[in-house]
Amino acid sequence: MPSSYRNFRNSVPWLILSLEAVFIALFYFVFPYDDKLIKAYPAFQDVNHMMIFGFGFFLMFLKRLIEAAMSLTAVVISTGAVLGKANPVQLILMTVLELIVFHMSRWMNNTFLRVTDSISMMHVHLFGAYFGLAISSCFPEPSPRTDKNARTPKSDLLSMLGTLFLWVFWPSFNSILSDKKWRVIYNTYFGLAVSAVTAFALSVLTTKDGKFRMTHIHSAVLAGGVAVGYAAHSIEHPWIAMALGLLASVIAILGSYCSQRCLNPLKLHDTSGVHFTFGMPAVLGALTQVILLIITNWNNLPSMGYLVMIQVGAFCLTISVALITGLIAGLILNLRLFKSIPVSKYFEDQFYWEFPHLAVGF
Template sequence: MPSKYRNFRSSVPWIILFLEVVLIILFYFLFSDDDDASGSTNSYPAFQDVNHMVIFGFGFFLTFLKRYGFSSTGFNLLIIVLGVQCSVLIEDLLVLLLQREYKDGLQRITKAAVSMTAVVISTGAVLGKANPVQLILMAVVEIIAFHMSRSINTTFLQVSDNISMMHVHLFGAYFGLAVSSHFSEPSPRTEKNASTPKSDLLSMLGTLFLWVFWPSFNSVLLVEEKTKAIYNTYFALAVSAVTAFVLSLLTAKDGKFRMTDIHSAVLAGGVTVGYAAHIIEYPWIAMILGLLASGTAVLGSYCLQRCLHPALKIHDTSGIHFTFGLPGVLGALAQVVLLVLKDWTKSPRLDYLVMIPIGAFCLTISVALITGFLTGVIVNLKLFKTIPVSKYFEDQFYWEFPHLAVGF
């Protein structure tokens, strides 16, 4: 094995260990746990659902590359467990600086796990191209930037905590795209940037887990309108799944379902309806949003992959733009329309009612793009040993394969 591989391998564990020691020290000084035992018990099912989503759901969701399954699930777990610790500390620091009331410990971990969705989505754009050190640096920078964006939205724009958290899809998608713009594009002839029936099946398993637990994700921070958010999310997801099958069949050249379309579009309804799930009065509205979201994901994949991404020199490995980015934009715009329709006769300042969510939406995307672009510059410095293009999408670059030694 070349020496640069040995050097890379010997540096990674010490970097991770150093980061963990720093986190332990910061927890000693900053973490304050004022738990309400009954509240923690009641919120545990919601935490469990979100934890299943980010670790199991997204872990398998990203296993579609035929030679990158170990790394997809393994690195996903690594950055989540490190990122949740960082997120909890950042949240505590913001509470201390802004003199807010502390939440119970379990709720803080739940919010940290939800926040990590942005990081997992972003890693999908550079899947197979970034090494573990680059992924960890991305995770730390992104979780700090996301908390800054949320804090500005909640403090200055008076956006509710739930809505500011639902910007996680937008932030993750556009941060990831900005970072990906600094990585070299793989050769279009490479066979490694592809899937197999087995890897597609594992990826679809992750999609199913995400689909099942998405209603909990959209309602986790709600108290009074939790039930409404749950059933609106379910109906949006159901119609989104049906539409994905329909459009996959209509757009396929051979008249057969394409797993890629199903994989990317069945979750789009949950992403779109997340902003307004708690204010939608009738299920048919959520169902329309699910239909539009799925159509945006399937049709957007054709347009973006063939037109926009090649023109901008952006290689989006997992298609996060049309799976999370575009449905997130649609959801933010739908929220504005629904707020106007609901309150236009009651509110004396309709322009104010519209500009607040639009301002929060623009701020989130702007912070994501700027910080993502800067992060992309930093992680591609020689210090972080950027992977050569010839080694993209390979587990063997990081993981031990004992069967290779005996000729299998």
């Protein structure tokens, strides 16, 4: 049966081809080959595995090259907030807009606040979560009676496979731009390990039947890696990373427990729970970084005040840009021109994909 979404055939192929032409032109004029890229290839591989296998399954229920791949994390996280509600045209435009705005946010942090590349890149989780939530607030809420976005054992299994990929490669992601790689790698592993163990313990404690719940594990296993990423370069003792992983897991589990109940008063639907999987752990990590700066520079108050202001300013700038531009992008994407999906058709893929098992006579 042909797609009943009239705008799909007329817009998606030409939009994709146009963007491809722009990228080819950019690489012709701006991005020549660099011999240094070969040295970064192993790290680039790890980040690609995270993006393709990790986040790819996770959402089922270059020097410049490396930073480009890492920047996609923001887009994938944001996609989790609008999954099933945005059509392909809207997702493509969201991707382009978000990448541009995220790099603008990083540029402002690097240029005006003198934040290092490694720290500004760790804002990718914060930016992605709140940009996605801001866009989601512009889409009508799905009906509370719908079960189209319900989980199945197969989708939970695939999603957990993505979580495992992300768990394995997360230390590479956190350390790739840092000049203290080994400290970042070890602190990330400690945070992830405690986060994973805590996720299983809290899942049993917070369920009525006292069983492990896949949604809890899925949300909390990675929270420690997100939170530790901000301060991993300055954490000098393993117990700090472990405590941070524990707190991040608690936030993610409790958030998963009451996610939509907490967001409903704001008329905001978060399809994949990115607020408590990435957003709140990122806030925890940013606050931890500030606390560690205060402890480290306690005897030098002028220096401490300056450093704290820089980090708080970077945090406020990132989240403000994410929310404001996300709202603007959400309003743009909901213009009639882009043929928003009717609420009754949320979480359906038949408009865009062929499903042989749904064909008559199958």
